[in-house]
Amino acid sequence: MxxxxxxxxxxxxxxxxxxxxxxxxxxxAAPGDVVDAMLAEGGGGDPELAARLRASYGLDEATHIQLxxxxxxxxxxxxxxxxxxxxxxxxxxxxxxxxxxMLTISALVLxxxxxxxxxxxxxxxxxxxxxxxxxxxxxxxxxxxxxxxxMIILLVFALYLPLFPAFGIRSLPEPxxxxxxxxxxxxxxxxxxFTLAILYLASYSRISRASMLDVLGSDYIRTARAKGLSETxxxxxxxLKNAAMPVVTLAGLQLAQVFSGAILVETVFSLPGVGPLLYxxxxxxxxPVILGVLFGAASTTIIANIITDLIYKYMDPRIQSIx
Amino acid sequence: xxxxxxxNSDQIFSSEEITSEPDVKWRDTFHLFCANRAALLGxxxxxxxxxxxxxxxxxIPADPFEMVAMPLMNPNGQTLFxxxxxxxxxxxxxxxxxxxxxxxxxxxTLVTVLIGITIGAIAGFxxxxxxxxxxxxxxxxxxxxxxxxxxxxxxxxxSHIVVVILAIAxxxxxxxxxxxxxxxxxxxxxxxxxxxxxxxxxxFRIITKIILPNAMPPLMIAxxxxxxxxxxxxxxxxxxxxxxxxxxxxxxxxxxxxxxFFEAWWTVTFPGVAILLVVLCIALIGDGLNDAxxxxxxGR
Numbered sequence: 001m002x003x004x005x006x007x008x009x010x011x012x013x014x015x016x017x018x019x020x021x022x023x024x025x026x027x028x029a030a031p032g033d034v035v036d037a038m039l040a041e042g043g044g045g046d047p048e049l050a051a052r053l054r055a056s057y058g059l060d061e062a063t064h065i066q067l068x069x070x071x072x073x074x075x076x077x078x079x080x081x082x083x084x085x086x087x088x089x090x091x092x093x094x095x096x097x098x099x100x101x102m103l104t105i106s107a108l109v110l111x112x113x114x115x116x117x118x119x120x121x122x123x124x125x126x127x128x129x130x131x132x133x134x135x136x137x138x139x140x141x142x143x144x145x146x147x148x149x150x151m152i153i154l155l156v157f158a159l160y161l162p163l164f165p166a167f168g169i170r171s172l173p174e175p176x177x178x179x180x181x182x183x184x185x186x187x188x189x190x191x192x193x194f195t196l197a198i199l200y201l202a203s204y205s206r207i208s209r210a211s212m213l214d215v216l217g218s219d220y221i222r223t224a225r226a227k228g229l230s231e232t233x234x235x236x237x238x239x240l241k242n243a244a245m246p247v248v249t250l251a252g253l254q255l256a257q258v259f260s261g262a263i264l265v266e267t268v269f270s271l272p273g274v275g276p277l278l279y280x281x282x283x284x285x286x287x288p289v290i291l292g293v294l295f296g297a298a299s300t301t302i303i304a305n306i307i308t309d310l311i312y313k314y315m316d317p318r319i320q321s322i323x
Numbered sequence: 324x325x326x327x328x329x330x331n332s333d334q335i336f337s338s339e340e341i342t343s344e345p346d347v348k349w350r351d352t353f354h355l356f357c358a359n360r361a362a363l364l365g366x367x368x369x370x371x372x373x374x375x376x377x378x379x380x381x382x383i384p385a386d387p388f389e390m391v392a393m394p395l396m397n398p399n400g401q402t403l404f405x406x407x408x409x410x411x412x413x414x415x416x417x418x419x420x421x422x423x424x425x426x427x428x429x430x431x432t433l434v435t436v437l438i439g440i441t442i443g444a445i446a447g448f449x450x451x452x453x454x455x456x457x458x459x460x461x462x463x464x465x466x467x468x469x470x471x472x473x474x475x476x477x478x479x480x481x482s483h484i485v486v487v488i489l490a491i492a493x494x495x496x497x498x499x500x501x502x503x504x505x506x507x508x509x510x511x512x513x514x515x516x517x518x519x520x521x522x523x524x525x526x527f528r529i530i531t532k533i534i535l536p537n538a539m540p541p542l543m544i545a546x547x548x549x550x551x552x553x554x555x556x557x558x559x560x561x562x563x564x565x566x567x568x569x570x571x572x573x574x575x576x577x578x579x580x581x582x583x584f585f586e587a588w589w590t591v592t593f594p595g596v597a598i599l600l601v602v603l604c605i606a607l608i609g610d611g612l613n614d615a616x617x618x619x620x621x622g623r
Contacts, residue, residue: 011459018463030479139610142548143602145555147562148577148595151584155592159585166585253465260470264559268581278471279563282478294467294475301466 005310012306019298020074023291024067030287079295080288082281089292092277097296099169099273103189104255104262107196112251114197115204116244120235122205123212123243134205141202146261150195150268157191164191167270192269196261200254204247212243252308256301352540355615362611365604372601376421387411387419387571398589405589407580413590417597420573424601427488427572428553434492435553436546439499440535446500447507448530458504461497469494470559477565484567491556495549502545506538513537540616544609551605558598573598 036050061069073079079089122131158166165171169188175181215221216239224234251258266275274293281289356362385391390410391402398405404413446457476490510516511534519533558574560566566575573594580590 015463015466019467026475026479139603139606140599142606143551143555143599145558145562145574145577145595145598147559148591148598151577151581151591152595155584155588256466256468259468263468263470264562267563278474282474282563282565285478287479290475290478294471297468297471298466301468305466 004313008306008309012302015302016299017071019295019302020071021067023074023295024070026294027287027291028063031285074295079292082286082289084281084284084286085289089288092289093274093292093296096272096274096277097300099271100259100262100266100275101300103192103196103265103271103273104258106189107193107262108200108251108255108258110193110197111200111204112244112247115201116208116240116247118201118205119208119210119247120212120240120243122209123216124235126209126213131209134209137202138206141199144199146195146199147264147268149199150192150265153191153195154268164188169271188271192265192271195268196258196265199261200251200258204250207250208243208247211246212239215239215243249312252305252312255304255308256297259297259301352612352615355618356611359611359614361607362614365607365611368600368604369608372421372604373425375418376425379418379421383415383418385412385415387416391415404593405587407576407587407590408583413576413593416571416576417573417594420571420576420594420597423484423567423570423572424554424557424598427484427491427557428550431488431491431553431557432546432550434488435496435549436499436542438492439496440503440542442496443500443503443505444507444530444535447504448511448526448534450508454504457500461500464494465497467494469556473556473560474563474565477560482565482567484570487557487560487566491553491560495552495556499542499545499549502541503538506541507534510534510537544612544616547605547609547612551602551609554598554602554605 077090079093081088082092085092118130118134118137122128122134125131154166157164165188169185170181171184171188175184221234221239224238225231229238262273263275263278265271266273267279270276274297278290278293280286281293388411391412392406392410394406394408394410396402396406396410398413402412402414404417406412407416442457442461446454446461472494473490476493477486480486507530516529516533519529524533557566557572558577561572561574562578564575564578566572576594577591580587584591
């Protein structure tokens with residue numbers, strides 16, 4: 001067990017290193033470097049000054065030495081500097097990641113919980129109306145572009161029925177009490193979370209229905225029923241846990257995808273998360289920020305994967321590794 | 324369930340019949356698929372969409388970038404689906420957007436599947452160290468959020484259509500690789516694979532001629548569904564403006580109307596419905612294939 005944890009963490013560190021190396025080469029492939037960006041901000045381009053600056057930043061050294069230096073820098077938490085925002089990339093990321101993570105995690109939790117419940121309920125009557133509803137829902141969940149769904153939801157619930165705010169994460173002026181402020185943020189997050197959650201909920205409900213149908217046909221459920229346990233107990237105590245496993249596994253694997261979805265949703269709802277930051281930086285060709293976002297997103301996924309992996313091992317000792 | 328190349332015990336003794344009547348199961352699958360009304364509806368609509376993609380711009384030769392009406396005009400007789408903020412006809416845009424959407428989705432899917440199947444097949448077939456290394460690489464690509472990675476690739480290199488296609492493929496192949504690997508691990512234990520090895524077949528032949536055809540049913544379902552996912556993926560990239568500026572796509576139409584859709588719902592609704600319908604029909608085909616390949620699991 002202990003060895004497995006150490007191994008998993010070691011693999012995680014290797015992965016993060018690989019992401020940094022990838023970043024380094026992408027940064028090199030990108031047109032222009034830090035010095036160009038600085039000179040552009042300063043409004044002048046004197047080749048002699050540029051050469052001097054490059055030398056002072058070590059940009060004239062061999063690629064492998066630059067790579068080692070870059071690795072050292074990133075591991076010390078320095079992801080470079082954005083001349084447009086006039087802020088270090090690490091600070092920018094730390095300012096924007098929490099919103100995205102909040103959105104991703106709450107959507108994922110909602111999708112897993114309600115998806116599983118929908119699936120279980122549908123599995124009880126496989127030919128019933130609700131089961132058909134799950135089939136249709138999952139088809140639409142697969143086929144709907146999340147950014148478009150966000151816009152339609154905005155049209156309906158913010159414009160035609162003005163129940164929720166359309167943009168941002170806080171009202172202006174902010175409510176005075178702390179509780180009011182939290183409620184205000186939740187109020188702003190309802191539509192984006194719902195938008196993101198519903199698509200995954202749709203596919204999870206179908207998966208959990210399939211696994212629930214499998215589980216309900218298995219021997220141990222027959223045994224439980226034969227023992228005379230009540231149906232509620234059979235379903236919630238015996239079947240549910242095993243039926244939910246595939247959904248939880250999938251949700252863990254899909255984390256990176258949900259993160260991508262969150263970025264689109266943020267762009268639509270103008271939430272101050274990583275999405276708009278990335279969008280702006282791409283428009284401005286602010287490469288340190290762009291690659292910083294890639295690094296931040298990837299390392300978040302790596303860490304989250306390690307955590308889910310460990311939770312699995314704890315929950316189900318039979319599992320050696322989910323990968 | 325469908326193992327077209329597997330001679331079962333009573334067929335072994337009548338090998339001539341096997342060669343004269345190939346792949347009976349595939350025919351069953353075909354019949355099952357044709358009996359599925361939803362799947363046929365999906366197929367019909369997708370064919371229609373392909374026809375629109377091929378002939379639409381010929382039938383309606385208007386330039387989708389041309390300003391033909393007042394900006395943000397309601398759907399009416401002049402412009403069927405209204406006009407966008409520059410007075411461009413939304414309907415003409417949708418018709419002309421079908422072709423690039425189709426080309427990008429199909430090409431990107433082919434590249435994705437090619438990478439995914441190659442890596443998955445090698446990993447699953449050889450196992451051991453090769454498998455280990457390839458799976459770590461696959462995992463590495465899975466921790467990079469696909470959209471973010473694709474955005475970075477397009478931003479760093481260019482928004483040329485080839486780069487967009489490659490970006491989509493590079494960020495999505497792991498799913499296919501994992502699926503192929505799992506199938507290969509399962510199938511390579513079969514006796515006909517051992518038999519093929521025993522008569523001295525080369526690995527390349529075993530992979531492509533013996534195992535791959537037997538892995539096709541789940542892969543075909545996955546590939547069909549991948550086309551739909553790619554349509555949405557490409558729409559997301561063009562929604563964010565990361566696409567060829569000279570090409571009109573449905574995602575781009577939605578993205579460009581982002582600042583105006585509160586005043587003009589039609590500018591985003593119609594292109595979105597177009598995406599939704601096409602992908603929905605692809606999903607129906609995928610479901611139909613799934614039911615046809617696994618009749619026992621129907622309706623899950």
